[in-house]
Amino acid sequence: MEHLTLKGTDLKVSPICLGTWQFNDSSKDITWPAQSAEESKAIVDKCIELGINFFDTAEAYKNSEKVLGNALEGRRRDVVVASKFGFREGPGTPPYSAKEIEEALTRSLTNLKTDYIDILQIHFPSFVKDAKETIAELERQKALGRIRYYGLSNYGPKNMKEFMEAGGKPVVNQIGYNLLWRSPELAMIPDCRKYGINLLAYSPLQQGLLTGKFSKLSDVPEGRRRGKLFNKDSTPLARHGQEGCEQEVDEALKKISEICKEANVAMNSAALSWILQQDGVEVVIAGASTPQQVIDNSKIVQLENDVIRKMTEATEPVKKKIGATLDQWAPVDRCE
Numbered sequence: 001m002e003h004l005t006l007k008g009t010d011l012k013v014s015p016i017c018l019g020t021w022q023f024n025d026s027s028k029d030i031t032w033p034a035q036s037a038e039e040s041k042a043i044v045d046k047c048i049e050l051g052i053n054f055f056d057t058a059e060a061y062k063n064s065e066k067v068l069g070n071a072l073e074g075r076r077r078d079v080v081v082a083s084k085f086g087f088r089e090g091p092g093t094p095p096y097s098a099k100e101i102e103e104a105l106t107r108s109l110t111n112l113k114t115d116y117i118d119i120l121q122i123h124f125p126s127f128v129k130d131a132k133e134t135i136a137e138l139e140r141q142k143a144l145g146r147i148r149y150y151g152l153s154n155y156g157p158k159n160m161k162e163f164m165e166a167g168g169k170p171v172v173n174q175i176g177y178n179l180l181w182r183s184p185e186l187a188m189i190p191d192c193r194k195y196g197i198n199l200l201a202y203s204p205l206q207q208g209l210l211t212g213k214f215s216k217l218s219d220v221p222e223g224r225r226r227g228k229l230f231n232k233d234s235t236p237l238a239r240h241g242q243e244g245c246e247q248e249v250d251e252a253l254k255k256i257s258e259i260c261k262e263a264n265v266a267m268n269s270a271a272l273s274w275i276l277q278q279d280g281v282e283v284v285i286a287g288a289s290t291p292q293q294v295i296d297n298s299k300i301v302q303l304e305n306d307v308i309r310k311m312t313e314a315t316e317p318v319k320k321k322i323g324a325t326l327d328q329w330a331p332v333d334r335c336e
């Protein structure tokens with residue numbers, strides 16, 4: 001797999017990053033089923049075999065850092081690891097002071113069995129107590145060699161502007177972006193380009209919807225129906241309180257399926273390739289529950305312009321209904 005150099009860094013990464021929210025050491029969470037550490041290790045092994053050298057984790061992903069650290073033993077220096085601080089006390093986590101950032105980083109280094117993290121990201125803007133204090137601490141950790149770079153996650157245009165004006169030098173912003181979740185096109189993707197920040201697209205398969213494996217939306221597991229694409233009554237787990245756009249999503253998926261059949265490309269490949277062919281998006285962060293999914297997702301293709309155009313058109317009604325919101329889950333947008 002061809003690697004690219006992330007802008008503003010010397011990090012050479014695959015355009016597919018493995019997302020490891022699913023690495024839970026056999027303890028399922030609200031979104032993902034149980035995955036054993038052995039299954040996670042087999043996924044990591046498959047990535048490395050295929051040239052996927054970029055891994056995304058977070059202190060918030062139950063057991064993920066530990067499972068990833070164990071799976072990478074002996075190979076840490078061959079790969080690029082991004083983690084995040086935030087959610088030490090769940091959704092009500094108060095913002096981090098410099099000392100709390102340092103403590104979180106120490107925990108992450110221990111979990112990951114490493115002495116450096118390539119990119120430490122701020123999981124949500126709300127975890128920043130004071131931008132200048134946070135930036136000074138991240139720069140200090142960089143100087144100590146405990147992190148190589150720092151980055152953002154779930155930053156909206158206003159959040160990013162404030163962080164940049166405070167003197168921040170983030171190298172990435174990771175945000176939900178896929179054919180069914182295109183709100184970043186309105187401002188976030190152009191802003192990342194303007195600031196020279198790499199945009200990493202998370203949930204690129206919209207948590208499995210864009211693989212074509214669910215014949216109807218009600219087949220999507222409950223924890224993945226919590227977001228704003230679905231009606232608030234689709235599951236009691238939803239907290240956004242909105243009507244969603246299930247009809248538009250259903251119609252879009254049917255059209256995408258037809259377009260993929262005509263173009264003779266699997267839907268998962270088409271969905272990932274569509275993102276990577278958008279201007280200003282460097283990397284997709286895709287999760288997996290099996291090594292076979294990693295193989296399937298590694299098949300990035302060059303889609304014809306006409307196919308790109310048709311796929312884009314198919315999801316315009318969803319884009320229109322979703323509007324500018326960047327946050328799929330919370331009633332009040334956490335990404336401003």
Ligand SMILES: NC(=O)c1ccc[n+]([C@@H]2O[C@H](COP(=O)([O-])OP(=O)(O)OC[C@H]3O[C@@H](n4cnc5c(N)ncnc54)[C@H](OP(=O)(O)O)[C@@H]3O)[C@@H](O)[C@H]2O)c1
Nearest residue numbers: 019020021202203204205206207208211286287289293296
């Ligand atoms: N910064 C943030 O706030 C944030 C938020 C969300 C995600 N992320 C990051 O982004 C990563 C990816 O996002 P995500 O996990 O939400 O969504 P995703 O990558 O769109 O979906 C991953 C899931 O889709 C299914 N899948 C993947 N490939 C498949 C294939 N080829 N065929 C059929 N099914 C397939 C698997 O679930 P099943 O097999 O169980 O169906 C897999 O766990 C996360 O792991 C995390 O690292 C970050």
